[in-house]
Amino acid sequence: MAKISGKYKYLRDDGNFGRYLRVTGLSEEHIEIGKQLCPILEFIKFGDEYTMRITSEVISKDVKFKLNEEVKGKTPSGKTIKATYSLNGDHLIQKQTLESGFTATIDHEFRDDGLTIPTNGTVAFALVNIAG
Structure with a gap:
């Protein structure tokens, strides 16, 4: 089982991150x-x-x-968001709902060499472990 605690630096985006941001309601400029x-x-x-x-x-x-446990917060664009986190082995699963009703499942997959974050089934971006 990979260690969940740690620091991860952005490595790459496979192009799906922009699509994910678009459906959350961000403007093209913010995307x-x-x-x-x-x-x-x-x-x-x-x-x-x-x-x-x-x-x-x-x-x-x-x-x-x-x-x-559900937590409430705000997106960078000021929209209300509710999220619940669960742990399944090396996966921290975040289920979030925006005020618009849009829902997403974000799977933080922890590995010994880093972290990938598939969003709604497609890899949005990958990060590399820089500290542990």
């Missing part, structure tokens, strides 16, 4: 900006609470959650 970013994702576990820290050139955000 283009989002595709240019090189985020770092850090997962921290403290007791039964996790923190997913997202850091990029334009955003720094912590998302705190407990497994199988």
